Amino acid sequence: MRQYAIKRIGLFIPTVLLVTVIVFVVMRLIPGDPALAILSADDAAYTEDELRLLRIELGTDRPLVVQYIDWVSGLVRGDFGTSFWWGGPVMDRLGERIPVTIELAVLGIGLAVVCAVPLGVLSAIKPDSPIDYLSRVFTLVGISIPTFFSGILLTLILIRSFGWLPPLGYADIWEDPWANVKQLMLPALALGFYDMAFIARVTRSSMMEILREDYMRTARAKGLAERLVLSRHGLKNAVLPILTISGWQFGRLFGGTVIIEKIFLIPGVGQLLIDAVYQRDFPTIQAVIVIVALSIVVINLLVDLLYGWLDPRIRYA
Amino acid sequence: MTTTSTGQPAAGATAAELQDIRPKQSVSKKLLNFCRAKPLGAISAAIIIITILAAIAAPVITPYDPFDLVHEPFLPMSSSAWLGSDELGRDVLSRVIYGARVSMYVGLASVLIGITIGTVIGIVSAYVGGIIDLTIQRIVDALMAFPAIIMALGLTAALGSSVNNIVAALVVILLPGAIRVIRAQVLSIKELDYTLAAQAIGARPWRIMLRHILPNVAASYIVLSTITLGLAIIIEASLTFLGVGVSADIPTWGGMLTEGAQKYIRTAWWLAVFPGMAISIVVFSINFLGDALRDTLDPRLRGR
Numbered sequence: 001m002r003q004y005a006i007k008r009i010g011l012f013i014p015t016v017l018l019v020t021v022i023v024f025v026v027m028r029l030i031p032g033d034p035a036l037a038i039l040s041a042d043d044a045a046y047t048e049d050e051l052r053l054l055r056i057e058l059g060t061d062r063p064l065v066v067q068y069i070d071w072v073s074g075l076v077r078g079d080f081g082t083s084f085w086w087g088g089p090v091m092d093r094l095g096e097r098i099p100v101t102i103e104l105a106v107l108g109i110g111l112a113v114v115c116a117v118p119l120g121v122l123s124a125i126k127p128d129s130p131i132d133y134l135s136r137v138f139t140l141v142g143i144s145i146p147t148f149f150s151g152i153l154l155t156l157i158l159i160r161s162f163g164w165l166p167p168l169g170y171a172d173i174w175e176d177p178w179a180n181v182k183q184l185m186l187p188a189l190a191l192g193f194y195d196m197a198f199i200a201r202v203t204r205s206s207m208m209e210i211l212r213e214d215y216m217r218t219a220r221a222k223g224l225a226e227r228l229v230l231s232r233h234g235l236k237n238a239v240l241p242i243l244t245i246s247g248w249q250f251g252r253l254f255g256g257t258v259i260i261e262k263i264f265l266i267p268g269v270g271q272l273l274i275d276a277v278y279q280r281d282f283p284t285i286q287a288v289i290v291i292v293a294l295s296i297v298v299i300n301l302l303v304d305l306l307y308g309w310l311d312p313r314i315r316y317a
Numbered sequence: 318m319t320t321t322s323t324g325q326p327a328a329g330a331t332a333a334e335l336q337d338i339r340p341k342q343s344v345s346k347k348l349l350n351f352c353r354a355k356p357l358g359a360i361s362a363a364i365i366i367i368t369i370l371a372a373i374a375a376p377v378i379t380p381y382d383p384f385d386l387v388h389e390p391f392l393p394m395s396s397s398a399w400l401g402s403d404e405l406g407r408d409v410l411s412r413v414i415y416g417a418r419v420s421m422y423v424g425l426a427s428v429l430i431g432i433t434i435g436t437v438i439g440i441v442s443a444y445v446g447g448i449i450d451l452t453i454q455r456i457v458d459a460l461m462a463f464p465a466i467i468m469a470l471g472l473t474a475a476l477g478s479s480v481n482n483i484v485a486a487l488v489v490i491l492l493p494g495a496i497r498v499i500r501a502q503v504l505s506i507k508e509l510d511y512t513l514a515a516q517a518i519g520a521r522p523w524r525i526m527l528r529h530i531l532p533n534v535a536a537s538y539i540v541l542s543t544i545t546l547g548l549a550i551i552i553e554a555s556l557t558f559l560g561v562g563v564s565a566d567i568p569t570w571g572g573m574l575t576e577g578a579q580k581y582i583r584t585a586w587w588l589a590v591f592p593g594m595a596i597s598i599v600v601f602s603i604n605f606l607g608d609a610l611r612d613t614l615d616p617r618l619r620g621r
Contacts, residue, residue, distance in 0.1 A: 023471070148578075149593040277561055294462075
């Protein structure tokens, strides 16, 4: 296990560095000069001196390598730079937004797993039955509907059939937990819809593979009740790929939150990113993207380590 | 089957005769077999082809000009306006047909460029191996860490959001997945006897990659392209939904859906639902066709 962990962490470090390089390079693709963009934003007149001063203030007058090293060393210290838009540290606003998005993502993946696993198992133990067919169509529909359309459809159905819509906006979980959950339930469902379909597909195929294993026949042959055969011998072994996929999907979910937060007006990291894109606030864009990507790299590392710990075959592969 | 052989080749048959015992199928026969084995896949393919044709022939087949104010505003579905009219009185059906143009152009262009480049890099990476492979794989790992929509937002924020910049952003997003799938395939093809035989008779690496490996990843290429086409179309629409996609002057599915959903969802539901259905049906067909093609062409890709 230790060797496997070392190997896996050895792959993790270059990935982290490359992620920061990619973000940095993408953000330097911007045509033109951020200082110029800020000064000419509201068509205000400016002098050459002002432009030069702002460049020095933003640090864009220095060589790229210096800017990169400066930025990365800031990241390590938790300093994500100064917002072009409102002049304060990016971290201040980001810090408020991160818990909101994490809560949304956890609820989303939780709902997805809770619904998808039973669906996938049912579908696998009765292949080609009506319920299997239904669940396969459902999963295919689920991965085909864009997140924003499923969000809109959900609200539409609620308005049309119940004349009710949960209040948009966001209540702090510590101040009003009930209102908070009520508000996040629907967005979380819309967010997790795609992953629900995806996880159900994986559960079905992994469960079907396991049902063909010899030990399943043995378990049945020794007279174990079917319920126990399925839960103790079947699902227990099928859980590994489901776990891995859910872990990966959890990371992917941060992409979906951007759209869901916009539909449901939730003040999370995604809203911050969209606003920053409109405002051309590049330090904030850069900070959000790098944080999301690094959290995904870390989640993938944890999933891999957990997988290696649970399944010895992985360690020696 | 239209095979010319009448059974086992006679002893002492020439090499030319031996080659003939492979069952030969004409393209139309293959298509017919596909339709018979995968009827839903065939229907999906038809839907996609019709959508592409409709996108090309939009000026001819639309009942009205998509920019003209031909109806009363907010007309529900009726015989003169099949899918109703929007807030200005423009014909929703005509706009949905025109919307296929951007979706299909962006989707097809980015998939064609992205998967082709990804296939080339994947083949080279796996075949050459060593430090080149290691470097490429680390970059792929890093690129995989960015959720598609976040990468797309970052790239369009930096590049600007013209149609071609969106295609460029999508190419970057589709590349790592394609490289990874193709590389994994080539790694196993590389060890197969025919590759080793080609090496043994002294074929040059580029010849082996081109003549022996490339034809054997062709099936994966087709399947990958189909599956990622749906993703590309969804990301393009999502970008427009987030307000950083194609300009609002051009009718697009994402743009119409956004307008309809944000302003008129309570009063005129059809403004959001029809473009949303257009996206969903097309992407659904693409995914269905992708599944069917994968089962038919390349069972090794199953479960990916």
